[in-house]
Amino acid sequence: MAEDSFLHLARPLGPVSVGTAPTTAPLNVVIQPQAIFSILDHSLRRNADQERVIGTLLGTRSEDGGEVEVRSAFAVGHSEAEDQVEVDMEYHKQMLALHLKANPREVLVGWYATASELNTFSALIQNFYSGQGDGTWPHPAVHLTVSTEAGKDLETRAYISAPVGVTAERAADSAAFIPVPYELRYGEADKSGLEAIANAKDVEERSTSVMTDVEALERAIEEVLGMIDRVSRYVESVIDEETPASTAMGQFLLNALALAPKVEPADVERDFNNHIQDVLVVSYLANTIRTQMELSNRLATAQLTLGGGEATGTTGEGNQRNQRGGKGGRQQRQERAAPEEARA
Amino acid sequence: MAEAQAPLAAVKVEALVVMKIIKHCSQTFPTTATGSLVGMDVDGTLEITNSFPFPVVEMPTESHFDNAAHNAAPNAAAAAPRAKANAAYQSEMIRMIREVNIDANNAGWYTSANMGNFVNMNVIENQFFYQKEMNERTVALVHDVSRSAQGSLSLRAFRLSAKFIEAFKENKFNSEELQKSNLRHQDIFEELPVEIHNSHLITSFIHQLQCPNPSGPTELPASLSALEASSFSKSTTLTPNFDNLSLNIDPFLEKNCDLLLDSIETHNTEVNNYQYYQRVLGREQQKINNWKQKRTQENATRATLKQPLLPEDEWQRLFKLPAEPSRLDSMLNTRQVEQFSRQVDSFVSATTGKMFAVKGNLLPGETAK
Numbered sequence: 001m002a003e004d005s006f007l008h009l010a011r012p013l014g015p016v017s018v019g020t021a022p023t024t025a026p027l028n029v030v031i032q033p034q035a036i037f038s039i040l041d042h043s044l045r046r047n048a049d050q051e052r053v054i055g056t057l058l059g060t061r062s063e064d065g066g067e068v069e070v071r072s073a074f075a076v077g078h079s080e081a082e083d084q085v086e087v088d089m090e091y092h093k094q095m096l097a098l099h100l101k102a103n104p105r106e107v108l109v110g111w112y113a114t115a116s117e118l119n120t121f122s123a124l125i126q127n128f129y130s131g132q133g134d135g136t137w138p139h140p141a142v143h144l145t146v147s148t149e150a151g152k153d154l155e156t157r158a159y160i161s162a163p164v165g166v167t168a169e170r171a172a173d174s175a176a177f178i179p180v181p182y183e184l185r186y187g188e189a190d191k192s193g194l195e196a197i198a199n200a201k202d203v204e205e206r207s208t209s210v211m212t213d214v215e216a217l218e219r220a221i222e223e224v225l226g227m228i229d230r231v232s233r234y235v236e237s238v239i240d241e242e243t244p245a246s247t248a249m250g251q252f253l254l255n256a257l258a259l260a261p262k263v264e265p266a267d268v269e270r271d272f273n274n275h276i277q278d279v280l281v282v283s284y285l286a287n288t289i290r291t292q293m294e295l296s297n298r299l300a301t302a303q304l305t306l307g308g309g310e311a312t313g314t315t316g317e318g319n320q321r322n323q324r325g326g327k328g329g330r331q332q333r334q335e336r337a338a339p340e341e342a343r344a
Numbered sequence: 345m346a347e348a349q350a351p352l353a354a355v356k357v358e359a360l361v362v363m364k365i366i367k368h369c370s371q372t373f374p375t376t377a378t379g380s381l382v383g384m385d386v387d388g389t390l391e392i393t394n395s396f397p398f399p400v401v402e403m404p405t406e407s408h409f410d411n412a413a414h415n416a417a418p419n420a421a422a423a424a425p426r427a428k429a430n431a432a433y434q435s436e437m438i439r440m441i442r443e444v445n446i447d448a449n450n451a452g453w454y455t456s457a458n459m460g461n462f463v464n465m466n467v468i469e470n471q472f473f474y475q476k477e478m479n480e481r482t483v484a485l486v487h488d489v490s491r492s493a494q495g496s497l498s499l500r501a502f503r504l505s506a507k508f509i510e511a512f513k514e515n516k517f518n519s520e521e522l523q524k525s526n527l528r529h530q531d532i533f534e535e536l537p538v539e540i541h542n543s544h545l546i547t548s549f550i551h552q553l554q555c556p557n558p559s560g561p562t563e564l565p566a567s568l569s570a571l572e573a574s575s576f577s578k579s580t581t582l583t584p585n586f587d588n589l590s591l592n593i594d595p596f597l598e599k600n601c602d603l604l605l606d607s608i609e610t611h612n613t614e615v616n617n618y619q620y621y622q623r624v625l626g627r628e629q630q631k632i633n634n635w636k637q638k639r640t641q642e643n644a645t646r647a648t649l650k651q652p653l654l655p656e657d658e659w660q661r662l663f664k665l666p667a668e669p670s671r672l673d674s675m676l677n678t679r680q681v682e683q684f685s686r687q688v689d690s691f692v693s694a695t696t697g698k699m700f701a702v703k704g705n706l707l708p709g710e711t712a713k
Contacts, residue, residue: 034363040545041360041394045445055444071367075444088443095440101399101433102379154549184553189370189493190363194550196497197359200542201550207356207541213694216496220589221701251568261706268706275593276699282597283692286685289604293611293678297529300519300618300671 029142029158029182030069033190035059036146036156042075043114043148052115054078054125056092057144058099058106068109068142069185074099076111078125085121093134108135110142116155118145123175126161143177158182352536353388355483355501359542361395362499365487368397369456373489376456378470380434382441383451385481391541392485393447395454396437398430426473450474452482459599460687462486463680465673468532471504472512483536491687494596501536508532517675518668529678591698600688607681614674624666632659 035057046053059071074095078087096108111129113122122143128134130141140160147155161175186194200208211219231253237243361381369377383392434450442448452474455467467484474482488498504512511517511527542550636659643653 032367034360034367036549037360037363037546040543040549041358041446042444044543044545047445072364075441075446077444091440091443098433098437098440102397148545154545154552187370189373189489190366192492192497193362193366196499196540197362197542197546198550200359200540201547206544206547207539210499210538210540211496213496213690214697217589217694217697224589248566248568248570255568263706265707268703272699272703276696278597279593279692279695279699282601283685283688286600286604286681286688289608290678290681290685293607293681294529296611296615297671297674297678300674 026066027140027142027160027180028067029144029180030067030185031144031156031158031182032059032069032071033184033186033194035070035073036184038073038075039112039114039144039146040148040154042073043146045075046114051080052113052117054087054111054113056096056108056129057110057112057142058096058103059109060106061109061139065139068139070109070142070144071106072099072103073112080121085124087125087128089128109139110136110144112144112146114146114148116145116147116157118159118177120173122177123161124173126175126177127163127173130161142180144182156182351388352385352390352481352483352503354390354539355485355536356389356391356539356541357485357499358391358393359540359546361392362497362540364395364397365454365485365499366492366497369454369487369489372400373456374458376466378453378455380437380453381451381483381485382438382447382449384447384449385451390451390481390483390536391447392451392483394441396441399433426470450479450482452484454485454487457486457488458490459603460488460491460683461603461680462488463532463676463683465676467502468504468512468676471502472509475504475509476513485538490599494592499538499540501538502533503536505531505534512672515670517670517672519671522671527675529675529682532675532679589698591695591702593695596691597688600684600691604681604684607677607684610677611674611681614669614677617669618674621666621669625668628663628665632663635659635662 039055042053042055053075055073055075057070057073059069061068076088076092076095078085080086100106108129111125113125126141126143129143130136135141143159143161145155145157145159147153158180159177160180161177164174164176196208196210199211200206234243234249235253238245365379368379371377377397379395379397381392381395383390383394385391438448438450453470455462455470467486471482471484474484483501483503486500486502488500491498507525507527508531511521511525516522516525636656639654639656639658643656646653
């Protein structure tokens with residue numbers, strides 16, 4: 001990711017109608033990974049002759065308008081020629097309406113393009129998105145560029161724009177793009193998904209299967225072991241005077257080591273035994289309940305194959321069995337209640 | 345066309361779809377979220393390349409007092425995939441995305457679940473609707489939000505088995521039919537292996553996300569605060585996710601116990617219903633037998649008196665046998681319990697490992713023995 005530093009400048013404002021006061025406060029853009037993924041997917045699906053593709057960004061705006069969170073994106077078809085650009089506005093409007101139906105909390109926040117270049121067409125499109133009516137006005141429209149050139153790093157940049165006064169005729173296709181800082185943010189829920197996706201990054205087929213609990217645990221433990229190895233290698237090389245020592249590093253490691261709890265062995269033993277019993281009992285009971293239910297269901301439907309007698313006779317038999325199954329279930333429940341009480 | 349194709353063997357989900365589903369499901373948690381999947385079927389592997397959420401129809405607020413409507417309210421989203429309005433929404437959306445070169449074939453739908461409680465009539469009916477009405481080769485992706493929050497992503501793909509569809513179509517769920525078809529609760533769903541697939545661009549994006557290309561060797565920090573403030577200590581690396589190392593047992597087990605108790609409750613109700621049916625059936629049978637005997641005796645006397653005989657099959661009009669309750673609910677319930685117990689098993693296997701590790705760590709002498 002580009003590590004740029006930013007200077008917030010009060011941006012110039014366009015002609016303002018009375019009663020509204022567009023803010024000039026600094027703007028921060030937060031991008032959620034699924035929006036970037038959507039953009040990358042769209043870039044893969046562009047027509048062969050297209051250099052870049054564009055689309056609409058949706059998300060939320062904080063109350064004071066100081067932070068824009070880009071949550072999702074959809075593609076909009078467009079075509080660029082030497083001297084003209086055509087954006088499928090009808091498509092954009094319909095798609096926006098469809099999207100808002102399913103995500104009523106999201107609003108239009110801007111647009112993206114999959115090339116870093118900013119040109120006259122960019123200005124034209126930017127002016128459409130930030131315009132009044134269908135656009136984001138009075139808030140600034142965010143323009144996100146994600147370069148997807150083969151063989152180069154992916155470069156993401158966020159801009160907002162300000163009108164530049166040239167002549168009245170040229171106002172529509174000119175805009176001053178001002179870069180704004182952005183960050184990639186993902187929530188707790190996204191983490192497990194991203195982890196699974198990241199698993200596939202070093203595999204040639206670029207695919208991975210979903211891990212089970214134990215596999216995930218194994219991976220995490222291996223990762224931690226690797227980290228401990230790295231740290232101990234570093235510490236050893238410091239002791240051997242191969243690498244320069246650092247007080248800060250030492251303090252940091254000491255702090256980390258001091259986090260290990262100091263508990264009485266008897267306490268550990270007791271807690272361990274209590275918990276392991278809980279865990280195993282629940283597992284045992286869950287499986288018993290499963291078996292009981294299956295048995296009761298099987299008996300309820302498998303009566304004829306055993307007896308082969310008269311219909312009335314077998315129904316009675318089935319009834320009895322059924323009762324037994326039901327009783328088994330009830331018994332289980334009583335047993336089940338006991339350990340739960342014990343834990344509480 | 346159908347017989348030429350191999351049956352669906354696996355599901356390949358694009359990273360984009362994974363993220364979109366996670367976003368939608370966790371946003372609406374704990375309400376159920378549903379959406380549509382689009383993709384392509386390549387030689388028995390269903391590639392799911394995009395998805396979009398279904399709009400939720402808001403229930404009018406005044407209906408909250410009405411008990412029936414109140415029960416229906418949380419199911420509005422769950423029933424969304426087969427709602428008529430959404431079929432229109434879906435076809436409209438698919439028409440739109442076709443224009444921007446996204447695979448525009450319906451590939452199924454997704455739903456969110458909480459602790460694996462997804463085996464219910466809604467899921468069955470939705471998937472039945474999809475496999476029957478839309479396209480045979482569709483899947484249901486189930487994303488378990490609360491399990492994913494524990495560290496490892498839980499995303500599973502299900503289809504209804506052909507056997508079950510057959511039975512469901514004609515609602516053949518009384519004991520006689522079940523004996524004939526030998527349909528068991530294990531046969532309701534077919535689970536397909538899920539694979540996550542990244543595009544080239546996403547692969548390179550994730551690589552960049554993880555190592556921000558250090559330009560030369562990093563300098564050692566000057567002080568502790570400098571170290572804590574540096575980008576390394578608050579790094580945004582994706583792996584490992586240490587959530588699944590935390591030893592957090594009780595909430596999970598309690599939740600599971602609650603769900604299991606509910607299931608037992610349901611099971612008991614079902615069993616009682618069935619018993620009631622059998623008692624009524626027995627009583628009716630008894631009455632019919634009595635009536636038949638009476639009629640035979642009457643006919644015997646009539647025969648001796650040379651009178652015309654009364655018809656013997658009149659009982660079919662006079663008595664009505666009660667309808668057998670459907671076994672479907674108890675079947676689903678059993679399947680659900682199986683799901684829970686597998687879930688507990690999987691959790692327990694990881695937890696016991698963690699617990700022994702903690703014990704070994706805190707009592708180093710013990711493990712040496």
